[in-house]
Amino acid sequence: MRALFFLLGLAMALPFFATQSNSQEADLKVWDQSVDRAVAFLRKSQADDGSWSANLSPGVTGIIVTGLLRTGKVTPEDPMVEKGLRFIEGLINPQAGHIAGRDPRMQLQNYVTSVNVMALMAAKRDSYKAVVRDAARFLKQLQWDEGEGKTAKDDFYGGGGYDSKSRPDLSNTAFLLDALIAAGVAKDDPAFKKAMVFVSRCQNRKGEHNDQAWAGKINDGSFIYSAAAGGAVRSVDTPAADGSLSGYGSMTYAGIKSLIYCGVAKDDPRILHAFEWVRNHYTVEVNPGMPPQRAQWGLFYYYNSMAKALDALGVDEVTDAKGIKHNWRHDLTSAMAKRQGKDGSWSNPQDRWMEGDPNLVTGFALMALSHAKPK
Numbered sequence: 001m002r003a004l005f006f007l008l009g010l011a012m013a014l015p016f017f018a019t020q021s022n023s024q025e026a027d028l029k030v031w032d033q034s035v036d037r038a039v040a041f042l043r044k045s046q047a048d049d050g051s052w053s054a055n056l057s058p059g060v061t062g063i064i065v066t067g068l069l070r071t072g073k074v075t076p077e078d079p080m081v082e083k084g085l086r087f088i089e090g091l092i093n094p095q096a097g098h099i100a101g102r103d104p105r106m107q108l109q110n111y112v113t114s115v116n117v118m119a120l121m122a123a124k125r126d127s128y129k130a131v132v133r134d135a136a137r138f139l140k141q142l143q144w145d146e147g148e149g150k151t152a153k154d155d156f157y158g159g160g161g162y163d164s165k166s167r168p169d170l171s172n173t174a175f176l177l178d179a180l181i182a183a184g185v186a187k188d189d190p191a192f193k194k195a196m197v198f199v200s201r202c203q204n205r206k207g208e209h210n211d212q213a214w215a216g217k218i219n220d221g222s223f224i225y226s227a228a229a230g231g232a233v234r235s236v237d238t239p240a241a242d243g244s245l246s247g248y249g250s251m252t253y254a255g256i257k258s259l260i261y262c263g264v265a266k267d268d269p270r271i272l273h274a275f276e277w278v279r280n281h282y283t284v285e286v287n288p289g290m291p292p293q294r295a296q297w298g299l300f301y302y303y304n305s306m307a308k309a310l311d312a313l314g315v316d317e318v319t320d321a322k323g324i325k326h327n328w329r330h331d332l333t334s335a336m337a338k339r340q341g342k343d344g345s346w347s348n349p350q351d352r353w354m355e356g357d358p359n360l361v362t363g364f365a366l367m368a369l370s371h372a373k374p375k
Contacts, residue, residue, distance in 0.1 A: 027330050027374035034337050035071050035369055037344030038362050042068065043080050045345070045359055050083030052359040057108060058101055060360045061087050062115035067366025069122035071373075076123040085123055088116050092131055097138035099131065109163045110142050110172045114179035121182040136183040139176050140191045144168055144198075155212065156228045158198035169226035170202045174254040174305075177261045187263055196262035199255055201227040204247050205273050214245045220280075221273030222247020222289060223255030234297075235290050248289030250298050252277055253305035260312045275313070282320040284328075284335035296350040300364040307332060307371035316375065332372045336365055 042064060046052055053060040065084040068074050074081055091101045091112070099120075100112035117135045120128040141147075142164050144156040151157060159168025160176040177195055185191065200209035202223050206216030214231050224245045226232040231245045239245070256274050264271060281288035286295035287302040310318070310328050317325045340346055341358070346365045348355035355361050 023330075024374055027333055030337050031333050031369060031372075031374055034333070034340055035073050035366065037340065038346075038366055039068065039073055039344075041344035041362060042359070044343075046080055046083065050085075050087035052084075052363070053357050054087075056354060056357055056360065057112065058091055058106075059108060059112035059115045060357070060363060062099075062112065062117075062119040063363035063367065064359065065119040066115060066122050067363045067370060069119070070370035071366055072370075076125065081123070085119070088119055091116060094134075097134040097141075099135050107162055107166075110139065110160050110166075111162065111175055113139060114175040117179040118182045121184075132183050136180055136185055139179055140189075142176065143191060143194055145194055152197050155201060155230070156198075158194035158196065159226070159228060160195075167226065167228045168198060169228070169232070170199065170223060170251050170254055170258070171225065173198055174258045177258050178308075181261050192262045196259065196264060198227065199223075199258045199262065200270060202251070202255060203270060203274065204245070205270060207269075209270060214243050217242060217244035218246060220247070221252075221270075221275075221277040223251040223274065224248075225251055235294065246289060247277070249281065249283075249287045250302040250305045252289070253302070253309035257305065257309040257312050260309075266313060271313075279319060280321045282318050282326060284331045294350075294352075296348060297352040298355065299348055299350075300346060300355055300361045300368070301353065303332060303336065303368040304364045307368040311371040329372045329374050332368065333374065336369065340365075 042052065047054065051058070051061045052064050061084050065081060065088065068081060069076065076082070076085065088099065091099050093100065093102055098109050098113040099116035100106050100109045106112070113135050117132055120132055139160070142160045144150045144154070144159055156168055160173045161168045162172060173195055180189070180191060201212060203210055204215060204218045204220050204222045204224065206219055210227070212227060212231065224231060224247050225234045233245050235246055235248050252274055256271055259268070259271055260266065284303070287298050290297055306328070316327065316329070318328050319325050336346070345358035346361045347358040348361055
């Protein structure tokens with residue numbers, strides 16, 4: 001009798017497993033095709049010197065090489081990647097310690113060095129270890145801390161900006177942390193503890209980790225662009241009359257990921273509160289939290305932040321505010337596939353934050369897809 005019940009149960013379960021398997025295979029096929037088409041596009045758009053859109057920023061090449069290698073579709077020995085790595089090698093500044101070139105006027109030293117660290121580490125070559133070690137040291141020096149006369153009570157503390165003199169923000173700090181993690185910096189390095197102070201202070205959550213005047217006005221768990229100098233957002237030009245600062249998707253996912261990288265437990269109230277905001281605003285169609293006229297701003301940056309954060313959280317599904325479960329990898333892969341151009345590239349019609357550039361956006365897309373590969 002037990003054997004009969006077992007066989008009946010197995011017969012009932014088989015269609016479910018077959019459907020699930022077919023769905024996974026279909027998702028993987030879409031993922032493969034999207035990545036393959038993107039790789040083909042990038043082979044054609046690469047400049048003779050190995051770069052992509054170097055006139056826009058020397059960091060675009062690092063984003064692309066990182067995305068290419070992390071998808072696993074190409075190897076460091078691929079001629080396209082080899083050329084890209086040689087271009088990045090040309091940006092190494094031994095005197096300064098960064099990987100952003102020799103022009104002292106370069107104002108994006110944090111972003112450029114961070115993405116180039118990720119690219120070199122993705123290549124997995126011992127010859128890059130010393131360069132990456134120096135770059136990690138440089139990035140840690142960009143953090144506002146006691147060296148600049150700041151203490152944990154200051155709203156600049158622990159954050160990183162565009163360079164050593166810039167106001168810190170969550171975006172720059174998130175990329176800095178990406179690089180430190182990629183570089184293999186020890187988890188107990190003081191840089192992570194300092195960054196945790198700044199990242200926590202960027203959250204709309206009043207409490208022991210954020211005592212800023214604006215923190216409790218919305219108190220929804222979202223993250224803003226910067227807590228420094230009284231706080232700043234990118235969603236509106238004019239601050240709210242009551243002093244509140246609205247968070248939005250790309251920064252909220254960046255905040256979640258950054259807290260995890262800083263060693264904050266996944267069941268910490270800060271992360272749980274932020275994930276509650278994610279559940280209430282789950283979408284792959286817009287950058288949530290932005291006003292309607294800006295909803296597409298930074299969409300591919302948002303995709304990248306979303307994929308990294310949910311992958312770091314280790315979740316396969318997100319249950320939205322209506323109780324609907326979403327396979328986020330499926331949703332993200334599908335959303336990106338339908339936005340991919342005929343030539344295999346991606347670009348954002350709302351050209352804000354350089355997302356009108358197909359090379360940059362295709363690099364962001366590959367980085368996102370590397371974390372969203374169907375399981």
